[in-house]
Amino acid sequence: MKNVSDRHEDFFDRVYKIVEKIPYGKVTTYGLIAEKCGIKSSARTVGWALNKAKFSNLPCHRVVNRNGELTGKLHFGQPELMELLLKSEGVMFIDGRVDLSKNLWIPRKLS
DNA sequence: TGGATGACCTACA
DNA sequence: CTGTAGGCCATCC
Structure with missing residues (x-):
């Protein structure tokens, strides 16, 4: 069986690979x-992993909640940064939320 | 070991 | 729309 540290690496690794x-x-x-x-x-727990990864190079600004709201923007240092980054990438916003119907990307299952 | 925390989700009033 | 409540799971202390 895996150690706790192994499990933790494994779990975070999954989230990282997808993000x-x-x-x-x-x-x-x-x-x-x-x-x-x-x-x-x-x-x-995914948010938890991202919380640990916020100092990494991961595009965590591309992760939003089910409603398309930028719930994690407060963790980017600057609240407006997340929306700015997304807009600069061409992501469309509707009423302060991401238009998931046009910008949602469904990750592939890890093998 | 167990309670508290959290970048969530769903359901309901 | 807002607020409340429950659940879910990994991590922290």
């Missing part, structure tokens, strides 16, 4: 990532 693959100009959701990680019942 890392989010294409330019697209966004995905915590729940979707969680689902592809096999922990669909806990999208929260």
Whole structure:
């Protein structure tokens, strides 16, 4: 069996691998990532992983909640940064939220 | 070991 | 729309 540290690396690694693959100009959701990680019942933990990864080079600004709201913007240092980055990538906003119907990217399941 | 925390989700009033 | 409530799971202390 795996050690706790191994499990933690493994879990974070899954989230990283998915977030890392989010294409330019697209966004995905915590729940979707969680689902592809096999922990669909806990999208929260995905946010936790991103919290640890916010100092990494991951495009965590492309991860929004199920409603298309930028719930994690407060963790970017500057609240407006997240929306700015997305807009600069061509992501369309509707009433302060991401237009998921046009910009949603569904990650592929990890093998 | 167990409670508290969290960048969530769903359901309901 | 807002607020409340429950659940889910990894991590922290």
